[in-house]
Amino acid sequence: xxxxxxxxxxxxxxxxxxxxxxxxxxxxxxxxxxxxxxxxxxxxxxxxxxxxxxxxxxxxxxxxxxxxxxxxxxxxxxxxxxxxxxxxxxxx
Amino acid sequence: xxxxxxxxxxxxxxxxxxxxxxxxxxxxxxxxxxxxxxxxxxxxxxxxxxxxxxxxxxxxxxxxxxxxxxxxxxxxxxxxxxxxxxxxxxxxxxxxxxxxxxxxxxxxxxxxxxxxxxxxxxxxxxxxxxxxxxxxxxxxxxxxxxxxxxxxxxxxxxxxxxxxxxxxxxxxxxxxxxxxxxxxxxxxxxxxxxxxxxxxxxxxxxxxxxxxxxxxxxxxxxxxxxxxxxxxxxxxxxxxxxxxxxxxxxxxxxxxxxxxxxxxxxxxxxxxxxxxxxxxxxxxxxxxxxxxxxxxxxxxxxxxxxxxxxxxxxxxxxxxxxxxxxxxxxxxxxxxxxxxxxxxxxxxxxxxxxxxxxxxxxxxxxxxxxxxxxxxxx
Numbered sequence: 193x194x195x196x197x198x199x200x201x202x203x204x205x206x207x208x209x210x211x212x213x214x215x216x217x218x219x220x221x222x223x224x225x226x227x228x229x230x231x232x233x234x235x236x237x238x239x240x241x242x243x244x245x246x247x248x249x250x251x252x253x254x255x256x257x258x259x260x261x262x263x264x265x266x267x268x269x270x271x272x273x274x275x276x277x278x279x280x281x282x283x284x
Numbered sequence: 285x286x287x288x289x290x291x292x293x294x295x296x297x298x299x300x301x302x303x304x305x306x307x308x309x310x311x312x313x314x315x316x317x318x319x320x321x322x323x324x325x326x327x328x329x330x331x332x333x334x335x336x337x338x339x340x341x342x343x344x345x346x347x348x349x350x351x352x353x354x355x356x357x358x359x360x361x362x363x364x365x366x367x368x369x370x371x372x373x374x375x376x377x378x379x380x381x382x383x384x385x386x387x388x389x390x391x392x393x394x395x396x397x398x399x400x401x402x403x404x405x406x407x408x409x410x411x412x413x414x415x416x417x418x419x420x421x422x423x424x425x426x427x428x429x430x431x432x433x434x435x436x437x438x439x440x441x442x443x444x445x446x447x448x449x450x451x452x453x454x455x456x457x458x459x460x461x462x463x464x465x466x467x468x469x470x471x472x473x474x475x476x477x478x479x480x481x482x483x484x485x486x487x488x489x490x491x492x493x494x495x496x497x498x499x500x501x502x503x504x505x506x507x508x509x510x511x512x513x514x515x516x517x518x519x520x521x522x523x524x525x526x527x528x529x530x531x532x533x534x535x536x537x538x539x540x541x542x543x544x545x546x547x548x549x550x551x552x553x554x555x556x557x558x559x560x561x562x563x564x565x566x567x568x569x570x571x572x573x574x575x576x577x578x579x580x581x582x583x584x585x586x587x588x589x590x591x592x593x594x595x596x597x598x599x600x601x602x603x604x605x606x607x608x609x610x611x612x613x614x615x616x617x618x619x620x621x622x623x624x625x626x627x628x629x630x631x632x633x634x635x636x637x638x639x640x641x642x643x644x645x646x647x648x649x650x651x652x653x654x655x656x657x658x659x660x661x662x
Contacts (some may be wrong), residue, residue: 204370205372215359234371238353238354241386242378242384242385243385249352250353280352280353
């Protein structure tokens with residue numbers, strides 16, 4: 193099982209849940225987001241763009257480490273992992 | 285100006301104001317002298333396109349919202365912003381096989397009156413989307429997406445955007461769009477094929493000053509009573525075409541600068557057009573630090589400055605391509621917003637002006653709506 197924490201602004205697209213669990217077998221972050229998207233496509237629309245890339249000003253953390261500094265969406269996801277989706281600090 | 289969250293039964297005109305930090309509504313009565321502010325809607329999001337759809341008995345406001353974090357979408361309200369749609373899926377999306385991702389929605393354009401379910405939007409990267417169900421489902425216009433010129437279009441300062449859509453009111457197969465930078469393109473077959481229509485328009489920034497395409501067209505306008513006559517504000521250059529863009533002729537006669545972004549057609553007079561010249565190129569502020577709207581009443585043969593009521597000293601203002609708008613009252617109201625967060629209005633065809641709002645976030649678009657009886661009771 194993988195736990196995915198959502199920012200408050202995305203909770204309305206996940207039946208008002210700010211924490212979602214994914215029971216499917218997931219090898220990578222990409223798999224986990226695909227599983228999330230199968231249930232809550234409105235969440236994933238806002239996290240990744242049409243090309244499947246994580247949006248520029250969105251960060252995804254795996255157990256408190258940004259996947260940008262790991263293997264991106266191909267980062268391996270161990271069982272019982274925690275994914276956190278957050279809005280990046282963006283100026284202006 | 286006072287604050288109010290809902291329109292009243294005496295309201296006749298609503299200014300839909302899109303800013304870098306949300307949308308605002310400004311309401312006034314027939315006199316258009318005193319205004320009430322409502323907003324922000326979509327707090328923190330940039331609103332580059334606003335439209336109003338009154339076809340088929342609707343009173344629908346359409347807004348293109350862009351969250352810095354979560355992407356762009358078209359949202360709608362049938363009660364002047366009391367409630368907004370929020371589709372679960374983001375409704376304007378490139379097909380996966382295109383390899384493109386939506387960055388910004390630059391224009392929302394209701395279709396012709398006899399096709400009340402049709403909407404168009406222009407986006408960045410440059411593409412045209414259409415909806416046939418009032419905006420729930422959008423699809424890309426494949427004929428333009430596949431255009432052979434696409435790989436050579438280049439982004440301007442605002443990105444590579446399709447920002448203007450003109451429809452032939454009589455011919456459902458004819459449409460003209462403008463891309464910065466790409467130029468003007470026209471379809472005669474409902475969007476299946478598109479041809480560049482830039483003959484005579486200068487591209488000062490290219491080695492070939494008159495290429496087939498690649499011009500940085502900032503805005504095009506026309507009047508529905510004479511749709512074949514099109515006016516064009518270029519990145520350097522003011523032009524008019526009398527043949528749906530086949531040929532363009534310079535009309536920069538007596539303006540302090542032929543550079544600018546905004547251009548507006550008068551609602552009742554096909555000879556009258558408004559612009560706000562800017563000093564080019566890097567400065568992009570009003571020439572001589574005077575805020576002046578220029579008006580032609582003879583289709584570009586001559587232009588006159590309109591400055592009464594506008595600041596004429598230390599006014600380093602910028603009005604962007606969709607920052608100029610008009611209502612449809614008999615004596616037309618003309619309105620514009622600035623990057624410094626001011627909104628100015630005229631209730632007499634631009635002859636005199638007054639400040640309508642100040643202190644807003646940078647204004648990127650203004651749409652004036654004559655609502656009349658459409659406004660619900662508070």
